[in-house]
Amino acid sequence: EIVMTQSPATLSVSPGERATLSCRASQSVSSNLAWYQQKPGQAPRLLIYGASTRATGIPARFSGSGSGTEFTLTISSLQSEDFAVYYCQQYNNWPPTYTFGQGTKLEIK
Amino acid sequence: EVQLVQSGAEVKKPGESLKISCKGSGYSFTSYWIGWVRQMPGKGLEWMGIIYPGDSDTRYSPSFQGQVTISADKSISTAYLQWSSLKASDTAMYYCVRPVIAAAEGGFDYWGQGTLVTVSS
Numbered sequence A: 001e002i003v004m005t006q007s008p009a010t011l012s013v014s015p016g017e018r019a020t021l022s023c024r025a026s027q028s029v030s031s032n033l034a035w036y037q038q039k040p041g042q043a044p045r046l047l048i049y050g051a052s053t054r055a056t057g058i059p060a061r062f063s064g065s066g067s068g069t070e071f072t073l074t075i076s077s078l079q080s081e082d083f084a085v086y087y088c089q090q091y092n093n094w095p096p097t098y099t100f101g102q103g104t105k106l107e108i109k
Numbered sequence B: 001e002v003q004l005v006q007s008g009a010e011v012k013k014p015g016e017s018l019k020i021s022c023k024g025s026g027y028s029f030t031s032y033w034i035g036w037v038r039q040m041p042g043k044g045l046e047w048m049g050i051i052y053p054g055d056s057d058t059r060y061s062p063s064f065q066g067q068v069t070i071s072a073d074k075s076i077s078t079a080y081l082q083w084s085s086l087k088a089s090d091t092a093m094y095y096c097v098r099p100v101i102a103a104a105e106g107g108f109d110y111w112g113q114g115t116l117v118t119v120s121s
Helices: none
Strands: A003-009 A009-014 A019-026 A033-038 A045-049 A062-067 A071-075 A085-093 A096-100 A104-108 B003-007 B010-012 B020-027 B034-039 B045-052 B057-060 B069-073 B078-083 B092-099 B108-111 B114-121
Touching: A003 A085, A009 A019, A019 A033, A019 A085, A019 B045, A033 A096, A045 A062, A045 B003, A045 B108, A071 A085, A085 B045, A096 B003, A096 B045, B003 B092, B010 B020, B020 B092, B020 B114, B034 B078, B034 B108, B045 B069, B057 B069, B078 B092
Parallel strands: A009 A104, B010 B114
Antiparallel strands: A003 A019, A019 A071, A033 A045, A033 A085, A062 A071, A085 A096, A085 A104, B003 B020, B020 B078, B034 B045, B034 B092, B045 B057, B069 B078, B092 B108, B092 B114
């Protein structure tokens, strides 16, 4: 089973600055990597899939990169609404299986 | 508009059975896999399993195999998650989800509103 490890567990950044979140897979997942944002009391929201494709309606300040085992989510200029928990997820289309990382909490510095 | 609408919150006792539901609308229900994700209080996301309503092909996470049953009734565009004997550790929010791409790829772009299951004596 593929294990997804996110770092850091908590990231403190000031509004307007750049945030960089990391995700590592225990074995190659190619580009089958998604990122989600979850705010308290809400369902998660898909931000990125295919490692770098923004989901519908996601602002351009969110970008994803990487392939194989190392992935990054970058938020170029943090807005107040971006402070939340972020999860990465690997997916395999056949057989369909998915694994989430443990999450990174992005908090206001 | 694609929507996944889940059944309401449940409070159960240990040992009881439970079946929660997720009704899909706004898309071809039989053409997309539909899955379930657990989130225990204050914890992260865990993928439980997924079903293809078109032919009921079902896949489970090893962590949940044998612990829950996923099913679907395509005649009413509804997927289900059920337990035969609940435990206190089943207390969690449960989300139904739909992948971006019909072939189960691309992550989950649609989420139900969640069903809170509380198991307590």
